[in-house]
Amino acid sequence: MRARAESRSWGARAVLLLPYLWLLLFFLAPFVIVLKISLSQTAIALPPYVPVLDLAAGWQGLTDFFQRLTLEGYRLLASDPIYLLSYLKSLKVAAISTALLLVIGYPIAYGITRSARSLQPLLVMLVVLPFWTSFLIRVYAWINILQRDGLLNDVLLALGIVHTRPEWLSSDTAIYIGMVYSYLPFMVLPLYATLEKMDESLLEAAADLGCPRWKSFWLVTLPLSLPGVAAGSLLCFIPIVGEFVIPDLLGGSQSLMIGQTLWMEFFANRDWPVASAIAVALLALLVLPIVLYERLQRRQLEGLR
Amino acid sequence: MRRTSAFNIVTVALGLAFLYLPIVILVIYSFNASRLVTVWGGWSLRWYAELLRDDAMRQAAWASLRIAALSASAATVIGTCAAVALTRMGRFRTRLLFSGMVYAPLVMPEVITGLSLLLLFVAFNADRGFWTIVFAHTTLTMCFVTVVVQARLIGFDRSLEEAAMNLGCPPFKTFLTITLPLILPAIAAGWMLAFSLSLDDLVIASFTTGPGATTLPIRIYSEVRLGVKPEINAICTIFVTVVGLVAVTASLMLKRGAVRRERAAFGARV
Numbered sequence: 001m002r003a004r005a006e007s008r009s010w011g012a013r014a015v016l017l018l019p020y021l022w023l024l025l026f027f028l029a030p031f032v033i034v035l036k037i038s039l040s041q042t043a044i045a046l047p048p049y050v051p052v053l054d055l056a057a058g059w060q061g062l063t064d065f066f067q068r069l070t071l072e073g074y075r076l077l078a079s080d081p082i083y084l085l086s087y088l089k090s091l092k093v094a095a096i097s098t099a100l101l102l103v104i105g106y107p108i109a110y111g112i113t114r115s116a117r118s119l120q121p122l123l124v125m126l127v128v129l130p131f132w133t134s135f136l137i138r139v140y141a142w143i144n145i146l147q148r149d150g151l152l153n154d155v156l157l158a159l160g161i162v163h164t165r166p167e168w169l170s171s172d173t174a175i176y177i178g179m180v181y182s183y184l185p186f187m188v189l190p191l192y193a194t195l196e197k198m199d200e201s202l203l204e205a206a207a208d209l210g211c212p213r214w215k216s217f218w219l220v221t222l223p224l225s226l227p228g229v230a231a232g233s234l235l236c237f238i239p240i241v242g243e244f245v246i247p248d249l250l251g252g253s254q255s256l257m258i259g260q261t262l263w264m265e266f267f268a269n270r271d272w273p274v275a276s277a278i279a280v281a282l283l284a285l286l287v288l289p290i291v292l293y294e295r296l297q298r299r300q301l302e303g304l305r
Numbered sequence: 306m307r308r309t310s311a312f313n314i315v316t317v318a319l320g321l322a323f324l325y326l327p328i329v330i331l332v333i334y335s336f337n338a339s340r341l342v343t344v345w346g347g348w349s350l351r352w353y354a355e356l357l358r359d360d361a362m363r364q365a366a367w368a369s370l371r372i373a374a375l376s377a378s379a380a381t382v383i384g385t386c387a388a389v390a391l392t393r394m395g396r397f398r399t400r401l402l403f404s405g406m407v408y409a410p411l412v413m414p415e416v417i418t419g420l421s422l423l424l425l426f427v428a429f430n431a432d433r434g435f436w437t438i439v440f441a442h443t444t445l446t447m448c449f450v451t452v453v454v455q456a457r458l459i460g461f462d463r464s465l466e467e468a469a470m471n472l473g474c475p476p477f478k479t480f481l482t483i484t485l486p487l488i489l490p491a492i493a494a495g496w497m498l499a500f501s502l503s504l505d506d507l508v509i510a511s512f513t514t515g516p517g518a519t520t521l522p523i524r525i526y527s528e529v530r531l532g533v534k535p536e537i538n539a540i541c542t543i544f545v546t547v548v549g550l551v552a553v554t555a556s557l558m559l560k561r562g563a564v565r566r567e568r569a570a571f572g573a574r575v
Contacts, residue, residue, distance in 0.1 A: 011477050016394060016403075019387035019447065023406040026444040030421030033428050047427050108320035111313035123317060125556045130324050132498070132552035134505040136522050137541040140529050141327035144334065147533065149343045151330060184324060235412060242414020244508055249529065259416045266420065266512075276424070279417045286414070294408045297452075 031283070038276035039069040049272050073277035083261065083278065087285070090258040093172070093247070094240040097179035098233050104180060105187035105232065110221075112188075113195045124192060131185040139178050139249050146174055146250070170252035178246040183239075187232040193300075194228030195221070227296065234293040238286055258282055328545060335538035352539035362540060365524040369504055372435065372520060376442035377499035383443065384450025384499070385492055389480075391451070392458040410448045418445060419512030426513060433515030441513040442506060446499035453498060457491035458484075490558045497555035501548045 040049040077083045112123045130138060145151050146168040153165045168174055198221065206216035244259035251257070256264070258278065266275040335353075339346025356362060387407055410418065422441045426433055465487075469479045507522040514523065521544070528537050 012394065015386045016390040016397070019383045019390065019407070019451075020403055022383050022444070022447070023387075023403070026422065026425070026440065027406050027410060030425040033424045034417075034421045037424055104320070107313075107316040111317035111320075114310070114313045115317065121560060123321075125553075126321055127324070128556070129549065129552050130328070132501045132555075133328065133545050133548045134522070134541070136505065136507050136525060136529075137331070137544060138327065140525070140533075140537070140541060141331040143529070143533055144331060144538070145327055147343070151343075181323070181327070184320070188320070238412040239414055242416050244416050245526075259414060262416050262420065272424070275420060279420050282414065283417060290409055290412060293412055294405055297408045297411075298404055 034276045034279050036069075037272055038073050038280045039071065040273045040276075041070055041072060042271050042273050047272065048270055073273040074281075076274055077277050077281060082256075083258075083281075086256050086258040086261040087281070089255050090241045090243075091285075093175060093179070093243075093257060094237050097176055097183070097240050098237045100176060100180050101183055101187040101236050102229065102233060105184055105191055106229075108184075109188045109191035109195055109228075112192055113198075120196075124189075127185050127188050127192075135182060136245060138182055139246055142174070142178055142181065142250060143169065146177070169250060172251065174250040175247050178250045179240055179243070182246060183236045186235045190231035190235060191225065191228040194225045194231075198224050227300075231293070231296045231300070234289055234296065238289050238293065241286060242282060331538055332542045332545070335535070335542040337535060337538075340535060352535040353543075355536050356539050356543075359536065361519075362521075362524060362536075365519045365521045366540075368435065368518060369521040372438050372442060372510075373500045373503040376439045376446060376503045377496050379439070379443040380447035380450050380499040381492060381496040384447035384495060385454050385488075387447065387451040388454035388458055389484075392455055407448050407451050410445055411452070415506070415508035416512075419509040422509065423512040433513060434518035437513045437515065438510050438518060438520065441509050442499075442503040445506070445509060446502050449498050449502060450492075450495035453495040454488055454491045457488045461487050494555040494559045497551045501551050504544075504548065 037049055042049060108127070112120060112127070115123060148165050148167060148169075150168075152168060153162070156162045157165070202220050202224075203216055206220055207213070211219070242259045243257060244263055247257045248260055248263070262275050262278045262282070265271045265278060336348050336350065337344075337346055338349035338351055387403075391404060391407065419441070422437075422444065423433075426437045426440075431437055465483050466479055469483050470476065474482070505522060506520075507526050510520045511523055511526075514520070521540075525537060525540065528534060
């Protein structure tokens with residue numbers, strides 16, 4: 001009996017420890033390293049920053065290391081308006097995209113819950129499917145359509161809406177199209193999940209008491225779906241702030257989003273400390289939304305109040 | 306009471322058209338005979354033949370498939386453990402930290418995850434390339450596996466497990482004979498999701514790769530930056546078909562699992 005209890009606790013411990021240690025090592029520890037390197041200086045060396053922590057030098061090495069940490073990376077972030085403008089642009093794009101997604105995604109999610117019960121799983125699957133197919137390819141598909149002699153302009157010309165071919169690519173419009181297109185499943189799914197759980201007798205009661213449909217939507221459905229609105233909005237807003245692929249392929253080069261700036265500092269300028277400082281600042285910006293999202297996620301998956 | 310208005314049908318139809326039309330157009334143009342991507346020159350398999358001769362693309366595809374299979378398998382084991390820990394272990398100290406680490410990667414911007422993992426590998430002095438991408442993808446995708454498996458673990462009737470344990474079945478055996486078969490469809494779906502996410506990732510792979518390891522998305526990205534090419538339309542079509550098949554299989558599995566689960570629960574109640 002005793003041996004069994006012992007083995008259970010060992011087995012249970014292993015089940016917890018494996019993912020726990022993995023995440024500590026590959027998710028949490030890297031952030032500490034990013035923080036550390038954001039306080040370092042660029043150097044022409046391998047790896048391209050100093051100081052490198054030299055544990056072999058003992059105490060002397062450690063104090064030396066701490067003395068040579070600098071805030072230079074952050075000073076650069078604060079002094080050069082390029083970075084601030086990138087942050088602001090990212091926030092603007094994320095806010096507008098999320099609003100667009102909500103306006104477009106809500107009617108779709110609502111429409112699915114209103115359709116026949118037997119049809120709903122198929123419709124949900126059709127909405128989720130694009131999330132599985134490549135992000136990169138879905139963005140690329142839009143280059144095909146949006147280019148100057150692409151299909152969109154063909155259609156617009158044929159319909160007589162435009163008479164010359166307007167430039168769609170390399171603009172904020174193209175970025176918004178790409179964002180809405182790529183993140184639509186992330187918005188529709190949480191909305192559908194809350195709308196579907198709603199008690200329909202509430203709407204029946206409202207109708208019996210003479211409440212018009214638009215009003216019962218406004219007073220009953222919408223307030224009850226707010227957790228889904230919050231979950232969907234966060235699920236879109238947070239990754240969009242740091243998005244790289246969409247603005248890089250569809251947007252122009254005049255103003256960069258912060259993900260692009262980070263990418264450029266890292267890959268083009270090879271300035272690891274500044275790239276790390278950008279990441280730390282971006283993370284600081286996103287901590288609050290991420291915490292909010294986690295609370296929602298935990299509440300949904302673990303039934304916590 | 307359920308009334309489907311014309312408005313509802315139109316919004317759903319438009320939404321689905323918006324989601325699928327660009328991909329359909331891409332697929333159609335991959336069969337275009339013309340070298341000019343915007344001019345239709347009749348149906349042809351020319352660009353697929355061209356792809357077969359492209360060694361670099363084939364190598365990248367092979368590397369991507371191996372990375373996806375390895376990382377998805379590791380992620381499924383670790384992610385399932387995390388899901389079991391979160392649903393079956395009640396409260397433990399630092400649970401909040403644990404669940405935070407599980408859910409945060411789902412929304413974390415990829416540039417941050419990629420950069421931080423790269424700096425970790427540099428700190429360890431690891432040779433960057435194939436294996437660092439595998440580790441990075443395992444970390445990213447295990448969290449998706451956890452969410453999928455966790456949803457299933459919460460959903461099913463715990464009285465089956467309790468009955469087995471009351472009859473003296475040890476916990477580990479209960480897990481193997483009762484729990485595991487019930488959540489197997491979700492585990493399989495989790496593996497497939499992890500596989501397709503890994504196959505698809507550009508940003509994290511770009512950060513964590515080294516000389517010699519080029520994945521398919523990295524290769525496609527470098528081509529796409531130079532402009533639209535018919536060969537890229539063809540490789541994208543193959544890519545979408547493969548991932549689409551995996552996705553459909555996974556969702557069918559989840560659905561079948563749900564039916565079986567309901568039956569099991571019903572049987573238990575009788």
